Amino acid sequence: MSQQLLDILKSTFGDAVLETHSQHGDDTAVVAASRWAEIARFLRNDPRCDMDLFVDLCAVDYPRREPRFEVVLHIYSIGKKHRLRLKTRVGDQDGDGAELDTITSIWEGANWLERETYDMMGIVFRGHPDLRRILLYSEFVGHPLRKDYPADRTQPLVPYREGYEKVAPFGPNEGMSFGRQTHRTGKFE
Amino acid sequence: MGDLTLNNTTTHILEGSETGFATTRVDALLGWARKYSLFAYPFVTACCGMEFMALASPRFDHARFGAEAPRFSPRQADLLWVVGTISQRQAPALKRIYEQMMEPKYVLAFGTCASSGGFYDNYTTLPGIDKVIPVDVYVPGCPPRPEAVIDGLLLLQDKIARGDRRPAIVKPREDPKVISASNLVQLRRKELT
Numbered sequence: 001m002s003q004q005l006l007d008i009l010k011s012t013f014g015d016a017v018l019e020t021h022s023q024h025g026d027d028t029a030v031v032a033a034s035r036w037a038e039i040a041r042f043l044r045n046d047p048r049c050d051m052d053l054f055v056d057l058c059a060v061d062y063p064r065r066e067p068r069f070e071v072v073l074h075i076y077s078i079g080k081k082h083r084l085r086l087k088t089r090v091g092d093q094d095g096d097g098a099e100l101d102t103i104t105s106i107w108e109g110a111n112w113l114e115r116e117t118y119d120m121m122g123i124v125f126r127g128h129p130d131l132r133r134i135l136l137y138s139e140f141v142g143h144p145l146r147k148d149y150p151a152d153r154t155q156p157l158v159p160y161r162e163g164y165e166k167v168a169p170f171g172p173n174e175g176m177s178f179g180r181q182t183h184r185t186g187k188f189e
Numbered sequence: 190m191g192d193l194t195l196n197n198t199t200t201h202i203l204e205g206s207e208t209g210f211a212t213t214r215v216d217a218l219l220g221w222a223r224k225y226s227l228f229a230y231p232f233v234t235a236c237c238g239m240e241f242m243a244l245a246s247p248r249f250d251h252a253r254f255g256a257e258a259p260r261f262s263p264r265q266a267d268l269l270w271v272v273g274t275i276s277q278r279q280a281p282a283l284k285r286i287y288e289q290m291m292e293p294k295y296v297l298a299f300g301t302c303a304s305s306g307g308f309y310d311n312y313t314t315l316p317g318i319d320k321v322i323p324v325d326v327y328v329p330g331c332p333p334r335p336e337a338v339i340d341g342l343l344l345l346q347d348k349i350a351r352g353d354r355r356p357a358i359v360k361p362r363e364d365p366k367v368i369s370a371s372n373l374v375q376l377r378r379k380e381l382t
Contacts, residue, residue, distance in 0.1 A: 151310075161281065
């Protein structure tokens with residue numbers, strides 16, 4: 001059904017699509033990291049693809065592979081009712097150079113998920129408007145979901161934090177325009 | 190430490206027509222007054238909270254022990270219930286809450302996670318709240334039975350009455366005596382002829 005999606009990708013981007021895989025209506029495409037954001041934007045905007053729902057973004061650590069990390073994006077088209085898993089591979093054996101262009105400008109929901117991927121795996125998203133830790137605290141050293149992070153390492157305790165950390169450049173909704181704060185700025189105000 | 194002491198005081202209720210007096214020490218009187226007027230601040234973070242609700246509900250009813258008044262400001266409380274897992278990130282907030290409480294103040298670690306971190310031996314969990322604040326009574330269990338928590342509460346009251354600030358642990362109760370097999374009805378399959 002959505003095998004067509006993979007065909008569209010392959011015919012449009014050619015060599016940038018490294019691998020494809022399709023089983024039981026579950027389609028995966030592995031693309032070159034250098035064209036990650038470009039392909040994502042194509043999938044969002046092309047009327048044949050129309051992937052308007054950002055579902056999930058995460059990363060997997062394969063410590064014996066080179067490139068080491070696999071960043072996984074799940075997207076869905078509400079109108080066309082097809083979904084796609086888009087993967088790319090970044091980072092060397094030491095975990096350095098794990099950088100990728102941000103897709104925040106394509107799907108706003110990617111904002112916090114990219115922050116979480118950065119927090120847990122240490123993958124840097126170039127051009128992200130506010131790339132800082134989201135679950136852990138700023139004093140935390142390392143990225144705990146990497147396979148080489150010691151399972152039993154305990155981080156030193158941190159002091160009590162006075163005031164708020166920076167919320168720029170978003171304001172109170174932290175960049176999630178569909179968040180709770182937005183409903184208050186509607187017709188009731 | 191860790192054991193309830195036998196109460197060797199005598200009680201005699203005066204009739205309306207009688208008059209009398211009692212002698213005691215000031216610290217004993219203060220301890221007696223404090224142990225029955227614990228104002229609790231529940232710091233509930235995880236699944237142990239369910240057991241805490243059971244404890245507060247009529248079936249187990251910790252109001253019987255003079256410890257039922259919850260105060261949701263630490264400034265008005267003198268017993269801090271730490272119920273559930275405390276993460277590294279939360280630890281400074283817990284410490285700040287403890288510092289805001291008025292003296293004399295007591296801490297009860299409810300459950301294994303608050304006592305020692307439990308099975309969360311990982312990057313994010315505080316291995317026991319005694320890394321941050323002093324603890325008076327540890328109640329192990331995942332979660333502890335309400336009876337174990339009541340044991341812990343009585344242990345704390347006993348410690349308050351004695352003026353004992355050393356940490357104490359609720360010990361596991363002994364299993365009820367196993368009924369010997371001869372007393373049980375034996376179910377046998379009827380022999381086929």
